[in-house]
Amino acid sequence: MKCFFFKDKSKNKRGSNSAPELHNQNKSDTSAITRASKSSSSLPSPRSIPELYKEKEHNLRVFSFQELREATNGFNRLLKIGEGGFGSVYKGTIKPPDGRGDPTVVAIKKLNTKGLQGHKQWLAEVQFLGVVNHQHLVKLLGYCAVDGERGIQRLLVYEFMPNRSxxxxxxxxxxxxxxxxxxxxxxxxxxxxxxxxxxxxxxxxxxxxxxxxxxxxxxxxxxxxxxxxxxxxxxxxxxxxxxxxxxxxxxxxxxxxxxxxxxxxxxxxxxxxxxxxxxxxxxxxxxxxxxxxxxxxxxxxxxxxxxxxxxxxxxxxxxxxxxxxxxxxxxxxxxxxxxxxxxxxxxxxxxxxxxxxxxxxxxxxxxxxxxxxxxxxxxxxxxxxxx
Structure with missing residues (x-):
């Protein structure tokens, strides 16, 4: 079932293969993703998701676009396992960072730059899943964020869930x-x-x-x-x-x-x-x-x-x-x-x-x-x- 979006006007800013940070939040969402202003209470204010993410961002692997292209055999349509407002999801196989050991089967979500969901949703997913840790939440393994001559590339790499939804x-x-x-x-x-x-x-x-x-x-x-x-x-x-x-x-x-x-x-x-x-x-x-x-x-x-x-x-x-x-x-x-x-x-x-x-x-x-x-x-x- 498709999502409805009454408002989604986020813009992309140029970035690189580095830990993503919040950019360009509209006023209606500011209260949801920024830290509350300090009150007169002596109790410390709870940290925001971006602040908590900064402590854990090193746990996520940063992939190159070429790595994920190879992992999906060039984003082969035969490996496509899902599609939504964000884009397409592919089954892929990634090698360990050091090149040693067995490859890991993963799910790779590739942002459709012409779709309804954009950089802001991609960024939210990286930061929230980079912070949470629970047996009933899917595990994010890493991401790819590249801005090049051919446009932006935004991808997410998850643990593979073989029994679908x-x-x-x-x-x-x-x-x-x-x-x-x-x-x-x-x-x-x-x-x-x-x-x-x-x-x-x-x-x-x-x-x-x-x-x-x-x-x-x-x-x-x-x-x-x-x-x-x-x-x-x-x-x-x-x-x-x-x-x-x-x-x-x-x-x-x-x-x-x-x-x-x-x-x-x-x-x-x-x-x-x-x-x-x-x-x-x-x-x-x-x-x-x-x-x-x-x-x-x-x-x-x-x-x-x-x-x-x-x-x-x-x-x-x-x-x-x-x-x-x-x-x-x-x-x-x-x-x-x-x-x-x-x-x-x-x-x-x-x-x-x-x-x-x-x-x-x-x-x-x-x-x-x-x-x-x-x-x-x-x-x-x-x-x-x-x-």
């Missing part, structure tokens, strides 16, 4: 059905990654683009959040929000953010609720090929509340009888709490993590009981024929 496994009918337990593990890992961004760093980070296509899966199907080009620092001091241009993906962006441009961590919570319903239903947030009443996911699921007998009608039919109805109800109720219109009433990511763990425990208890009878008999599992 959550979006692929939920909606691509050519792939095997994603089992219920695995869905819960993936969404829990995603929640833990978001909880780290919201409260595990010196500075609060608003992810701003949580969606199923940005949840990547490693060889063990462990979830890792990717694509930090739209991430922003959270409000500091007595500010309640960050004012910024409205960007994101249709259907996932919180309504108060779309209406006002006021960005908070509650915006991420809304997006998380949307993905919870995608996990439950196996449906995209918008499907125009369905009947009018079923095209918008959030409007459709309202017809099947979690506490009613007809709730099971929204469950992904590909799961057949292999899911816990009691656990599914908990997930739906959690999604509803994330989608509360008043942003202040939505749960924190730390609370969401705990509620997801409870849902997983309920699911495991249901599996252990071995029950497979009908919902009307009070079973934790419900069997129905796939549509």
């Amino acid at each position: 959550l979006e692929d496994h939920l909606f691509n009918r050519a792939l095997p059905t994603l089992p219920w337990k695995r869905r819960l593990d993936i969404i829990l890992g995603s929640a833990e990654g978001l909880a780290y961004l919201h409260g595990g760093l010196e500075v609060q980070v608003i992810y701003r683009d949580f969606k199923s296509s940005n949840v990547l899966l490693d060889e063990d199907f462990k979830a890792k959040l990717s694509d930090f080009g739209l991430a922003r620092e959270g409000p500091q001091g007595d500010r309640t929000h960050v004012s910024t241009a409205v960007v994101g993906t249709y259907g996932y962006a919180a309504p108060e953010y779309v209406d006002t441009g006021h960005l908070t961590i509650q915006s991420d919570i809304w997006s998380f609720g949307v993905v919870l319903y995608e996990i439950l239903t196996g449906r995209r947030v918008l499907e125009r090929n369905r009947p009018a009443m079923e095209q918008k996911l959030l409007e459709w699921v309202k017809q099947f509340p979690a506490d009613t007998n007809k709730f099971s009608m929204i469950i992904d039919p590909r799961l057949r009888n292999q899911y816990s109805i009691a656990s599914a109800r908990k997930i739906a109720k959690l999604a509803d709490s994330c989608l509360i219109k008043n942003a202040k009433d939505r749960p924190a990511m730390s609370q969401i993590v705990e509620r997801l763990k409870e849902a997983i425990q309920v699911s495991e208890e249901g599996v252990a009981s071995g029950s497979r009878s009908s919902e009307s008999s009070g079973s934790k599992f419900f069997q129905r024929k796939p549509r």
Whole structure:
């Protein structure tokens, strides 16, 4: 699903193969990526992402454009594994810096200079991923920034995620059905990654683009959040929000953010609720090929509340009888709490993590009981024929 960009007028400045620094920020984004002014308090102000990045930039490898060209066999179309607003992503193989040892398989994202996302998003991704460190966030290995006669080149080099994205496994009918337990593990890992961004760093980070296509899966199907080009620092001091241009993906962006441009961590919570319903239903947030009443996911699921007998009608039919109805109800109720219109009433990511763990425990208890009878008999599992 494509991103929408109501405002994106960043300009590129000439640079070199060196650690990237912030340039040319517009006024609306300044509060999100610069340090808050010092107050009269004796407590030190939290450091900004650029300041934290300066301490860790040496951990990132600086690649030449030729190295990455060779790694992808000249950016061969057969090695292309993805494409988005930023540009194209290729599978590649890089050699160790000293030339010794085995090569490493990586994913290489190449900026499309004519695309919607530009240098500012590339720079944000380098700096945020250069600072964060969590098992459920994709690892950035290095970058390439070259300005030459043929124009600018901006590339990012990540760890390779062989099982693609959550979006692929939920909606691509050519792939095997994603089992219920695995869905819960993936969404829990995603929640833990978001909880780290919201409260595990010196500075609060608003992810701003949580969606199923940005949840990547490693060889063990462990979830890792990717694509930090739209991430922003959270409000500091007595500010309640960050004012910024409205960007994101249709259907996932919180309504108060779309209406006002006021960005908070509650915006991420809304997006998380949307993905919870995608996990439950196996449906995209918008499907125009369905009947009018079923095209918008959030409007459709309202017809099947979690506490009613007809709730099971929204469950992904590909799961057949292999899911816990009691656990599914908990997930739906959690999604509803994330989608509360008043942003202040939505749960924190730390609370969401705990509620997801409870849902997983309920699911495991249901599996252990071995029950497979009908919902009307009070079973934790419900069997129905796939549509």
